[in-house]
Amino acid sequence: MEMILLLAALLFVMGIAGVIIRKNIIFMLLSIEVMLNASGLAFVAAGSHWGQPDGQVMFVFILAMAAAEVSVGLALILQIYHQHKSLDIDNLKEMKG
Amino acid sequence: MDIIFYITAFVTLVSTLMVITRHNPVHALLYLVISLLSLSVIFFLLGAPFAAMLEIIIYAGAIMVLFIFVIMLLNLGKETAIQEKEWLKPKVWIGPTILSAILFAELFYLISSPSATYLVQQTVDAKTVAISLFRPYLIGVELAAMLLMAGVVGAAHIGQHKKTTLHRFLKEEEVL
Numbered sequence: 001m002e003m004i005l006l007l008a009a010l011l012f013v014m015g016i017a018g019v020i021i022r023k024n025i026i027f028m029l030l031s032i033e034v035m036l037n038a039s040g041l042a043f044v045a046a047g048s049h050w051g052q053p054d055g056q057v058m059f060v061f062i063l064a065m066a067a068a069e070v071s072v073g074l075a076l077i078l079q080i081y082h083q084h085k086s087l088d089i090d091n092l093k094e095m096k097g
Numbered sequence: 098m099d100i101i102f103y104i105t106a107f108v109t110l111v112s113t114l115m116v117i118t119r120h121n122p123v124h125a126l127l128y129l130v131i132s133l134l135s136l137s138v139i140f141f142l143l144g145a146p147f148a149a150m151l152e153i154i155i156y157a158g159a160i161m162v163l164f165i166f167v168i169m170l171l172n173l174g175k176e177t178a179i180q181e182k183e184w185l186k187p188k189v190w191i192g193p194t195i196l197s198a199i200l201f202a203e204l205f206y207l208i209s210s211p212s213a214t215y216l217v218q219q220t221v222d223a224k225t226v227a228i229s230l231f232r233p234y235l236i237g238v239e240l241a242a243m244l245l246m247a248g249v250v251g252a253a254h255i256g257q258h259k260k261t262t263l264h265r266f267l268k269e270e271e272v273l
Contacts, residue, residue, distance in 0.1 A: 002209055004143070007106045011113055018117030024177065026122050026168065030129055033160070034113055037136055040148075048143040051219045053229040056148045057237070060230065063155050064241040068248030070160050074167045075256035081171050082258060088180070 004045040011038035025080065025087045029073050036066045102142050109135040120178040122168045126161060133157045147223040 011034060018031025040059045047055015077087065084091050112135065115128040133156045140149035230238060 003102070003106070004139070006209075007109065007139070010110060014110075014113045014117055022117065023180075024122070026164070026171075027117070027125060030125055030164070031117055033129065033156075034116060034132070037133065037156070040152075041136060041139065044140055044145045044148050045143055048145050048219070048221060051221065053221050053226040056145050056221060056226045057230050057234050059145075059148045060151065060226075061237055061241055063151055064245055067155065067160060068244050070163055071248045071252040072255065074163055075252040077167060078170065078256055079258075087171070087177070 001045065001049055005042060008038045008042040008045065011035075011041065014038075023088050023090060025077050025089060028089070029070070029077070032073075033066065033070070036062055102139065105135050105138045105142070109139065120182050122177070123165075126164055126168070130157050130161055133161075144220040146220065147226045150223075 015031045015033075015035030015038060018034060019028050022028055022031065040062045043055045043058040043062065045055070047053065047058070080092070081087060109132055112128045112131040116125045116132060119125040119128065133152060137149040137152040137157075140146070140152060
């Protein structure tokens with residue numbers, strides 16, 4: 001059981017590393033997907049450890065949330081590319097974030 | 098069963114590592130599909146076949162197709178790969194890697210030190226999940242439906258390509 005939690009933690013760390021080190025917005029969105037997968041793995045592992053369906057229910061909710069997030073995020077990426085002709089987040093300085 | 102889990106976990110970790118280090122977006126997408134497939138194998142090993150099927154159908158089937166559509170729309174090519182390769186020099190990330198490795202060693206020690214038992218393999222099938230999904234979690238399903246609707250409307254609104262319009266007074270001056 002602890003190996004599965006370790007795998008989920010490792011995947012989550014890889015997703016965080018991908019968000020931090022990449023400058024391309026598409027890669028950052030991919031890394032966010034990796035993080036969502038890791039949390040889903042933790043939920044399913046916990047649900048199967050207790051023999052309850054609640055973990056898979058939470059995984060279904062994570063899946064729906066990931067689908068909505070990806071559709072909005074990809075629309076934002078298209079709009080940023082149309083306005084800036086680049087996907088580098090350093091070019092988005094006027095957001096003053 | 099253990100050795101299968103370890104091999105699948107190894108595949109997952111290697112493919113995810115390749116996802117965050119590739120320079121070409123399509124290569125990264127291919128590695129991410131591999132990662133999703135191996136995760137679904139792990140779900141099967143955990144006795145959750147419904148989650149495994151959803152992982153393959155929705156993640157590897159639907160969300161990855163969205164990514165491929167956008168990458169082909171943007172037509173990212175060689176210049177993006179060169180740019181990312183210039184940014185990912187080893188001397189930039191070797192220090193944070195050592196620090197995070199220390200943190201990971203701490204995490205490994207904390208998780209593996211108490212004598213926990215390995216998980217009991219019992220299958221939670223789709224029927225049980227569906228009964229739980231549509232009886233106690235029904236309000237969650239409704240909220241997920243509203244979230245998906247908001248996502249679709251938001252994507253359709255953000256994604257439309259509108260021209261940059263001036264203010265109407267400025268436009269009149271421009272005409273005159």
